[in-house]
Amino acid sequence: MSSAQYRSLKGMQDILPPDIYLWQKVEQTAQRIFSVYGFQEIRLPVMESTSVFTRSIGENTDIVEKEMYTFTDKGARSVSLRPEGTASVVRSYVENSLYNLPAPQKFYYSGPMFRYERPQSGRFRQFYQIGVEAFGDPGAKLDAEVIAMLALLLSFLGLEGVSVQINSIGCEVCRPGYREALITFFSAKREGLCPDCLRRYDKNPLRILDCKASGCIELRQGAPRITDHICGDCRTHFEKLQSLLSLLKVSFSLNPEMVRGLDYYTRTTFEVTSQGLGAQNAVAAGGRYDRLVREFGGPETPAVGFALGIERVVELLKKAAPHAAPVPLVFIASIGDKAGSESLGIAQQLRQRGLWVETGDPSGSLKSQMRRADRLGARYVFIIGDEELLSGRLKWKGLDGSGQGELLFSEIEAFLTALVEK
Numbered sequence: 001m002s003s004a005q006y007r008s009l010k011g012m013q014d015i016l017p018p019d020i021y022l023w024q025k026v027e028q029t030a031q032r033i034f035s036v037y038g039f040q041e042i043r044l045p046v047m048e049s050t051s052v053f054t055r056s057i058g059e060n061t062d063i064v065e066k067e068m069y070t071f072t073d074k075g076a077r078s079v080s081l082r083p084e085g086t087a088s089v090v091r092s093y094v095e096n097s098l099y100n101l102p103a104p105q106k107f108y109y110s111g112p113m114f115r116y117e118r119p120q121s122g123r124f125r126q127f128y129q130i131g132v133e134a135f136g137d138p139g140a141k142l143d144a145e146v147i148a149m150l151a152l153l154l155s156f157l158g159l160e161g162v163s164v165q166i167n168s169i170g171c172e173v174c175r176p177g178y179r180e181a182l183i184t185f186f187s188a189k190r191e192g193l194c195p196d197c198l199r200r201y202d203k204n205p206l207r208i209l210d211c212k213a214s215g216c217i218e219l220r221q222g223a224p225r226i227t228d229h230i231c232g233d234c235r236t237h238f239e240k241l242q243s244l245l246s247l248l249k250v251s252f253s254l255n256p257e258m259v260r261g262l263d264y265y266t267r268t269t270f271e272v273t274s275q276g277l278g279a280q281n282a283v284a285a286g287g288r289y290d291r292l293v294r295e296f297g298g299p300e301t302p303a304v305g306f307a308l309g310i311e312r313v314v315e316l317l318k319k320a321a322p323h324a325a326p327v328p329l330v331f332i333a334s335i336g337d338k339a340g341s342e343s344l345g346i347a348q349q350l351r352q353r354g355l356w357v358e359t360g361d362p363s364g365s366l367k368s369q370m371r372r373a374d375r376l377g378a379r380y381v382f383i384i385g386d387e388e389l390l391s392g393r394l395k396w397k398g399l400d401g402s403g404q405g406e407l408l409f410s411e412i413e414a415f416l417t418a419l420v421e422k
């Protein structure tokens with residue numbers, strides 16, 4: 001057991017083989033799917049001025065009030081590790097005038113996010129998101145495409161038992177009326193609210209709907225629903241989204257209780273949950289945020305996006321099916337110095353062809369080299385000793401039971417190419 005000083009921090013974990021292969025699968029599949037929808041990758045800093053997040057996510061949200069890794073840097077600036085990606089993307093969008101590109105501008109990103117939450121299964125303090133953000137189109141078509149793209153990604157990954165829930169949380173026209181309705185509803189129940197919600201009651205009563213305290217969850221039973229208060233334009237947008245999702249054959253359900261834990265959303269919000277996860281069952285979530293670019297000093301620009309939690313997707317993949325980690329195609333065992341050098345040359349030649357080759361320690365016994373080949377799971381072993389050097393023929397053996405034989409050195413490439421193509 002390592003000493004506490006040298007252990008990773010609570011809620012932060014190492015990602016090692018074989019799990020890493022699932023991570024790569026998720027990242028590569030996402031990259032493939034996103035690119036056919038025209039999303040381009042961007043890479044942004046993991047740290048920003050604190051105001052980038054407070055301004056956008058909202059002063060009265062759990063993330064900003066309790067969960068940010070915020071500190072003062074050596075230049076006396078308040079900086080924060082990013083708790084999510086959208087705020088940074090919008091900051092970058094405005095800073096780099098990306099609105100000058102043809103609309104809609106579509107970006108994706110992936111990387112670590114940081115939230116000082118209470119760690120539990122599926123919840124980490126450093127976690128990874130793959131996210132997308134699309135700018136410049138106010139229509140429900142873009143919401144539908146983004147949600148359909150997420151559904152396609154999850155189906156390409158082979159995830160089953162996931163469900164898409166959607167909601168509309170209105171806009172600046174209808175939200176004030178809803179806010180009033182909430183204030184009226186909670187006015188007689190104020191005593192029972194948690195201290196956070198008591199503060200939120202005046203400033204941002206919508207946040208009470210997102211509080212995890214059991215007392216608040218109980219008190220909000222029967223609270224007015226946003227979908228009963230949205231204006232005509234928001235309703236039209238929401239109905240259009242539903243008809244487009246049906247057209248695209250994306251199954252979804254309506255969840256009028258979903259408000260999301262971030263303040264920047266307007267109109268559409270959505271979440272993908274899985275029965276396969278415990279309490280932390282949201283695999284991905286997102287929504288529309290039509291005011292945010294403006295708030296960052298850019299031109300009026302509607303936008304929509306989502307982020308997917310990689311740890312949670314990997315957890316589901318692990319449950320779904322045992323995943324075979326990649327294995328070397330060939331292990332070259334060699335006996336003696338000369339054969340060792342020859343095997344190195346062959347390995348180099350094959351690696352140049354993109355084949356995974358491992359070599360044994362020529363000073364070790366054949367038995368120990370074979371044991372290593374076995375442990376690595378190599379599909380084939382080549383054996384080279386003095387005799388093979390003399391005859392120009394090596395011995396091969398298929399560790400998967402596919403036979404054994406001899407092979408001229410000059411035939412190696414053709415032999416392996418045929419195997420790979422099989």
Ligand code: HAM
Pocket residue numbers: 083084085086087115117122123124125127128129131132133261262282283284285286287288304305306307308309310311312
């Ligand atoms: P979010 O709902 O805060 O949204 O996070 C999105 C996803 O990140 C969650 O559904 C979950 O899978 C994962 N996640 C969040 N917190 C943790 C955690 N502590 N540990 C493990 N996984 C976690 C956003 O972050 C928005 N930026 C999404 C968005 C993009 N909206 C518009 N564009």
